[in-house]
Amino acid sequence: MSADLDRSDWQGLWGPDFDQEDDATYGDTGHELRSSDFDPDAPLRSINWNLLSADEALAEWMDLDAWVDWLRKTFGLSPAVVPPLWHRHDELVWELSALHTHWLSAYDPDSSPSSPIGWHRDFAEARHRLREWVSTAGCRLDRDRPTRQTTWPGEAPAETSAEVEITDRRADFVRFVDDDLATRRLVEERARALASPHHSPPIQHPSTGHGSRTEPHEL
Numbered sequence: 488m489s490a491d492l493d494r495s496d497w498q499g500l501w502g503p504d505f506d507q508e509d510d511a512t513y514g515d516t517g518h519e520l521r522s523s524d525f526d527p528d529a530p531l532r533s534i535n536w537n538l539l540s541a542d543e544a545l546a547e548w549m550d551l552d553a554w555v556d557w558l559r560k561t562f563g564l565s566p567a568v569v570p571p572l573w574h575r576h577d578e579l580v581w582e583l584s585a586l587h588t589h590w591l592s593a594y595d596p597d598s599s600p601s602s603p604i605g606w607h608r609d610f611a612e613a614r615h616r617l618r619e620w621v622s623t624a625g626c627r628l629d630r631d632r633p634t635r636q637t638t639w640p641g642e643a644p645a646e647t648s649a650e651v652e653i654t655d656r657r658a659d660f661v662r663f664v665d666d667d668l669a670t671r672r673l674v675e676e677r678a679r680a681l682a683s684p685h686h687s688p689p690i691q692h693p694s695t696g697h698g699s700r701t702e703p704h705e706l
Contacts, residue, residue: 488706524622534584541671547584548574548664554587568617570626574663576634578620604672629653 534547552574558703559569573579593596593606624634630652636645653659 511638513696531595533588536580536584539671540667540675544671545664545668546614548667551584551587552660553578554590555583558583564614564685566626567621570621570631571653572626572631572659573649574660575619575631576624576626578624578634581616582613582617582620586610599628625650 536544536547539547553568555573557565560609569579569583573583589606589609593600594601595646620634630650633648635647638645
């Protein structure tokens, strides 16, 4: 996908009645929330990002992104709690995703009237964890670097990436999601190939311990 995106670039991914549904849920977010595959009648479930298909990941990425945007504006959250490139950090994605699912459950029409206060209590606790992880990662408003990984004895040194300047957060998010979906689709294609009755097992070679990554991005 191109970095120079506007609303029309998302056509084909979203349902025609998307905006009215979004605004009724989150207010005027300015962009879409869910993919065309989203089923509002589906039961709420926890999100395991390691197991999502490409289509499922698309829906969850867009919904989570819009909700996080709503959250940080509604509660005036600083970049020390939710930085612009939160999507690049696994620890932040898992925390915010869990908080989002909790919010959906707490504000479901069939939930207990006291459920929202429970969500706010847990939200206060989650903010402490978010601050700690953002501080450790070194995320800022205008720049970001990958979360540093500690190499354990016997492991190959972890790859390091340079700090990046944030010039267009939305374009970065689109590129990131596009790459994530491509990786997931590659895994799905390989799984289908292995399941094919005409598949021949590959010749086994000694492992070097440095095989290429073939699983989906572990968020």
